[in-house]
Amino acid sequence: MTDTTPLNLSTAMPWLAPAFQSLVERFESGRLPHALLVEGRSGVGKALFAMALAQRFVCDSPHGPGRCGQCRQCQLIDGDSHPDIRRYRPEKSRVIKVDQVRALGEFAVASPQLAARKIIVLETADQLNTSAANALLKTLEEPVEDVTLILLQRAGQTLMPTIRSRCQSLTLPLPETDVARTWLHDALAADSMTVGEEDPERALRMAGGAPLKALSFLREGMLAQRDECLNAFRAFLKSQQPVDEASKPFVSIGIEATLDLMEDWTLDMARFAAGGCGRDADAAPVLRFLAGHNSPGAAHTLRDAITESRRGLSYNLSPALETERLLVHWQSLMPRRQQRA
Incomplete structure (x- = not known):
């Protein structure tokens, strides 16, 4: 499952489907906030959720809650080369640095190249250093009409209050235990991974019920x-x-x-x-x-x-x-x- 694969959250990650559908409806009615703060436990699926949103928002012919996978926009997404979607995360460091956020700000004020709007996904917003957080605040204080910022934050981690106050917050839920267990067993089968009989349950327990984190535990030993x-x-x-x-x-x-x-x-x-x-x-x-x-x-x-x-x-x-x-x-x-x- 890659970030460019057309993702049907209803089947791939059913615990995220209601939140996804709600945001799609807000987008289609013109009520989507310019900055969205997506919170949730590590391993609940925040990054995949955000990229699925970004791809849906630029698709020319969306099918229900998902993207079509056929239009010019989707072809560029599949090639990981869509010019109006940008993703920022730590590079060669444990934090997002000010140069990255300045580049984000320059991208935000430029006109879209192909789609009707630009989407910015800022992963691990709780890992901004002080200079980067202040630079981001300037971008949030001067919103651009054709830009949507999606900030991701791990539950329990700190974020500058002035950044939080300029975003609408959405908390992604953990799946029910049976749903998480089924998802994890299916993911292991898709990977053709052989693990100990008790390992999936133990991994889920250690991951606090977050299925993607449990899968990562098992993949990495x-x-x-x-x-x-x-x-x-x-x-x-x-x-x-x-x-x-x-x-x-x-x-x-x-x-x-x-x-x-x-x-x-x-x-x-x-x-x-x-x-x-x-x-x-x-x-x-x-x-x-x-x-x-x-x-x-x-x-x-x-x-x-x-x-x-x-x-x-x-x-x-x-x-x-x-x-x-x-x-x-x-x-x-x-x-x-x-x-x-």
């Missing part, structure tokens, strides 16, 4: 890597491994995956502190132990530290040093007798 991270995490908390050794499996999966994993753990810890259940069954014993030996606010303080690390991604921080800093923060939550042991 992330379950085994997460097991290595958890083993190192447990050993470090018990002072059985030095921090530089414990950080190695985390560094191997990358800083962003490390932050996602640790954030998931902090959320589970907060759930345990509130008397609830966690999503990561393998990490549950240690997280429940930490929740029981700390105040309810400990998880929130730790999550703030992870958020601070995310902000630091724009400054090319050292993944190893940042991972070690967070591991030490985790270990500070252990009772003193376990730390000494």
Whole structure:
């Protein structure tokens, strides 16, 4: 499934179909906002949703909610060369930089070349550095009639309030468990992937029910890597491994995956502190132990530290040093007798 494949969301991703249909109806009645902020969990399908919208909005002969796949506009889309659709995302960096947003602004004020309007998709809007966010704000404050901006934001990540206030927000839902399970099994079959009997369920659980993220876990062998991270995490908390050794499996999966994993753990810890259940069954014993030996606010303080690390991604921080800093923060939550042991 590529970004240029005509996508029938009703069948390919049914959990996104109602939101998609609603926006198509608003577009056809002339009520589409000039800037749309699409929010949702990582792996729910935001990027595919946005590109399907962009393609539908420039198609000359749309069929119902989808594009026709036959007109001149669709031919250019299929060749990944439509001049009136632009997609911006981090390049050779973990953040979207100001030069990219300036290019976005220049594209916005130019006239459409072939379609009746231009569509701009800005992925990971929560990964704009400060200069880029300020440059984007200028574009949002001076909307152009024939331009639609679609900004994508991961749920729970921060976005400059002045940017948010100039967009209409749409939150994409997670699918029901049975729908996610069916989608994942079909995707694995289409990939001819062979996985362990319990792996799809485990991947879905670790992905918080987001099917595309679960599929990514399985494709990349992330379950085994997460097991290595958890083993190192447990050993470090018990002072059985030095921090530089414990950080190695985390560094191997990358800083962003490390932050996602640790954030998931902090959320589970907060759930345990509130008397609830966690999503990561393998990490549950240690997280429940930490929740029981700390105040309810400990998880929130730790999550703030992870958020601070995310902000630091724009400054090319050292993944190893940042991972070690967070591991030490985790270990500070252990009772003193376990730390000494």
